[in-house]
Amino acid sequence: MKGVILAGGFGTRIQPLTNSIPKPMLPVANRPIMEHVVHRLKEAGIEEIVVLLYYQAEVIKNYFKDGSDFGVKITYVQPEADYGTAGAVKQAQNYLNETFIIVSGDVITDFNLSELIAFHKSKSSKFTLALYSVENPLQFGVVITNKEGKVLKFLEKPGWGEVFSDTVNTGIYVVEPEILNYIPEDKPFDFAMDLFPKLMKSGIDLWALKMRGYWRDIGNIDSYRDVHKDIFAGLVKIRIPGRIITTKEARIYVEEGTEIPENVSLKGTVILGKNVKVGEGSELKNCVIGNNTVIGRNVKLFDSVLWWNVSIDEESEIRNGVICNDVKIGKRVKAKEGVVIAEDCEVEDEVLFLKDVVVWPEKVIEKGSVVTKNIVCESKWEKGIFKGNKVIGRINVELTPDNATKLGMALGSVLPPKSTVILARDYHRASRTIKRSFLGGILSTGINVIDLHLSPLPVMRFTLTEDKKAVCGVYFSISQEFPGSVEICVFDENGLPIDTNFQKKIERVFFREAYRFETFTDLGLIKEKPYFSENYVTKLLSSIDGDSIKLSSNKVVYDALHSPISPFISEVLGKLEIENVILNALYDERKLSRISTYASSSEGNVSKVLKALSYDVGFVMEPSATKLKLVDDRGRTISGDRLLLVVLMLLDKSAEKQLRVYLPVWAPEVLDAILNNVIVERGKFTNLRKSFIEDFYMLADTDGSFTFTEFSYSPDALYASLKIMEMLTKLKVKVSEIYDSLPEYYFLHEVVSCSSEKKGTVLRKISEMAEGKEASFIEGVKIYEDYGNWVLVLPDSYKDLIHVYVQSTERERAEELIKNYMEIVRGICKK
Structure with a gap:
């Protein structure tokens, strides 16, 4: 039997705890909720698990990897859209050819799942539900069964006037694979709202077993607190990491690297993660303390949950609080019942929080403040509103x-x-x-x-x-x-x-x-x-050689990725009489807001269509319509630095006079000695003004953005795509011919986390390393190690990152350089 974990929820109702992590990764007793679910499945003998992802999928993948560290084998399936609970499971049908059990990745339970599986088999059931009695059934599906366990009636999230039972659907199901045939493809479909009525109408009996033990859906901050209170009270049996120390007043779980001074008072259940430091004279009662947390002297923590990398200075007191990761709390801070402080906040000395205050991420609470209400807005912008030319919120x-x-x-x-x-x-x-x-x-x-x-x-x-x-x-x-x-x-x-x-x-x-x-x-x-x-369309058409394009046999595929530019693509291609196929041309608000989920498959879709129809070229546009990727006539995706070089080659071969082109300092230099009609200049790409830009024929970056000044002073992906087709027509070549003519080279780019305070130190140290070597200091530090090989170390203008770029004519040399400089930069940033 296989297990299926639904781990795609957004966690909207439990914000701000889910600011940077998906709900299944919220820590309960110092381990992600989903890890507890994995252990529960493994105890039932299930070692093959399919995890259905959607929101912040990489966080889950990076933690669980292939599952081997947890004694299971994990396969990940990431639907391209939000298809609902049943619709998401349908996406994994290829992996579910035997009986399987479905569990949500955001519940805490100690159910004996083997009992549910045995009941399912005894009834020769096709679909079995796990039920549970709760005090407030309004947030769940209420279920009525007969004495044998056959489902008679079901009502999803009723009002109190509709409630007919306190026995609710837990969302834990045992399912036979043929049931998946009742779920439509690529369509939102819910178990309770859609599948259950459909199965019952089709004459398929649903069976249900009322489970014994503990079950709690962690849907909001109150339920997150409550599950920890139940753990402290010993009401739920879950795996808690660490060695156990039992005293008259406490049951203490201690992980490696943590030591407890003798004069610390510990009462109730206290769970201490790795490398926790507790100051002398502190008092902890019913608490979870995350990894690498530092608690000062004479601190009082009651009924609270602290995540990782928290620091609390001396004589502070927190009651029934939830403190997220990377929070700094000063001296003599008092937080009454119910405080929630989200990640990356700083609370200065002698702050008083009144009851049930929620502080959202990245806030600074000034010394001596009395916080009487939630802090949600504005403080994120205390150091400035703009990031680049954008305000983002x-x-x-x-x-x-x-x-x-x-x-x-x-x-x-x-x-x-x-x-x-x-x-x-x-x-x-x-x-x-x-x-x-x-x-x-x-x-x-x-x-x-x-x-x-x-x-x-x-x-x-x-x-x-x-x-x-x-x-x-x-x-x-x-x-x-x-x-x-x-x-x-x-x-x-x-x-x-x-x-x-x-x-x-x-x-x-x-x-x-x-x-x-x-x-x-x-x-x-x-x-x-x-x-x-x-006016835009008229100017665009007048700025290219439309007559030549009309006479050519170019056939093109576009993926508009639901961008507002899609009607313009259709209009322009129609006027140019270019045979075309446009994918994802319709407006779709849901997909637009999560286009990165769909973008990964767009290149492959363009390639398939292009090869099937024997078309000449394909383009994938970002929703902003400022950047693009190219798909050549062989179906290969060309993007980033390779796309830049292809366009430079086309420009050089088609130009009738010398043209000046402006590139960033990190752009590859492998064509510089080969180009005849293109004069390349490199420099900074910030704060460029019209008087500077208009002296160049083209400005381009390695991110797929191209500015042709004959038309505009800013990047335009639609115009760039037409310009590429114009040059292909003029030269009577295929993209593949240009691409295959590029010289062999290797271009790598990595980033290192680095605080703003350390960026200057990094540049100074790297500059010292450049002594005696050919180097450039236009932007960052660019060191020429040997012929054709260079490294650029460049601080990010807005984020706490250092970029490391490498160009080499040999793969091994490129990998060696990037590895060496990444280690150097990391070492400087950590000091």
Whole structure:
């Protein structure tokens, strides 16, 4: 028999505990919930487990790997969409050719699953449910059975007026594989709402067994606390790590590296992780303390759960609290019942938390503060609003409608009255919500607005350059890097990101709330100008050699990845009379917000279609429509640095005169000595202005972004794809011919976590290593080790990361260089 663990939930109701980890990975008694589930399955003799993933899948994969460390074999299945509970299991049908048991990855239970399996077999059942009696059945499916256990009636999440039993569905099922044939493919489908009625209507009996023992669904913070209280009280039998020390007043679990001073008071159940340090005179009662946590002298912790890397300074006191990872708590901090402090927070000395306060991630609580309410918004931005040219915030957390209004007021206040600003957005409802709030704020400062409504980012940036009155543009979109967040990008009149000085002006007004308020008669006006999209298409077609493309036999496949640019792709290809197939062209808000889940399969889909139809070239666009990947006529995906070199080769071979091209310092140099008509220059890619950009024919990066200044001063994936087709037509070549002509080289890129305080030290140390060698210091430190081999060490401008790039003509040399420099940088960052 196999086990199936449902581990794809978002954990929305238990935020902010699930800020950076999925709910199955929440620690209970110092081990992830899902680890307890794995042990429960193994005790029932089940050693082959299929784990169904969705949200933050890599966190789960990185922890459990292939399962061998836990005595099981794990296979991961990650559906491309949220198909519901039954729909997700359907995705794993190829692995489920025998009886299997399904368990949620976010429940704590000590059920004897062997009893459920035996009952299932005794009834020759096709589908068996595990039932349990609870005090409040409103959040679960209520089930009525006859004396033999046959299900007679089922009601999912009833109101109190509908409740007919306290016996609920636990979501633990034993299933025969043929039941999967009743679940449709690639469609949201739920066990309780959809499958159970369908099976009963089809004459298939559902059987159920009321289980003995403990079961709790960890759906919110209260249930997370309650499961620990039950563990402290000995009500649940789970595996708790560590050696056991029993005293008259306590039962203590201690893992390796942890020592307890003699004058520490321990009462009740105390669970201590690895390398925990407890200060003298401290008192711990019914607590879980995570790995690498440091507790100062005379600290009192009662009925609390501390995650990993927490530090609590002397004489602080926490009652019934949940303290997440990497939290620093100062001296004499008092937290009354129910405090929750999410990850990466700092609480300074002598802070008082009143009852049931929740502090969201990355907050700083100043010394002596009395915290009377939840701290959700704004503090994330204490050191600055902008990251690059973007403001990024979680919807209704940092980016509430109120904060969006204030941002609009701040921008409007630094612009001259009666100025004109262009606004646009993608089609996600979160982007629309924030844009509308922002719009009200900027109008209040007397700024006029041209509202493009739904518009692709390149179209909005193009419009900025065309409208001579507009001084600024703002684009609102769902973030691909941070799920659940909205990005607000601000551009100047040339469609370029505003510079850091402009950003600081906006931030000063925002934090000081020094807004300009205009009178009733001087408020801003709104103009709607969707016709600018026509101007975009007209300019785009006039900027390429459309006649040549029409005469060519190019056939193309696009994957628009549900981007707002998809209608423009269709229109332009139609006018150019290019035979085409466009995948994922329809707007899909659900997929747009999690496009990274689907993007991994898009290249393969384009390749399959391209080869099946014998087409010439394929393109995969990011939702922003600023970056692309190329699929050649053999179905190979070309991206990153390889795509950059292919475009450089095409440009060099098709150019009739010498052209200047600007690249970042990390771009490969293997073509520099080969190119005849392309003059390559390298330098910084931040704060580039129009006066600099217009001197180059093309700007390009290794991330698939290309700017052709004959059309625009900013990246445009649609124009870049047409330009590639134009050059292919002119040269009468296939992409594969250019790709295969590239010289052999190896280009590697890795990142190292490094605090901001250490970045300068890293650069200094690496600079010292460059002494006596050929080196460049344009951006970061670039060291030429020997012919054709170089290393670039570059601090990230916005994140606590160091980038390490390596180029070499030999694979082994490239791997050797990246390994050596990664070790060096890590060593410097840890000191």
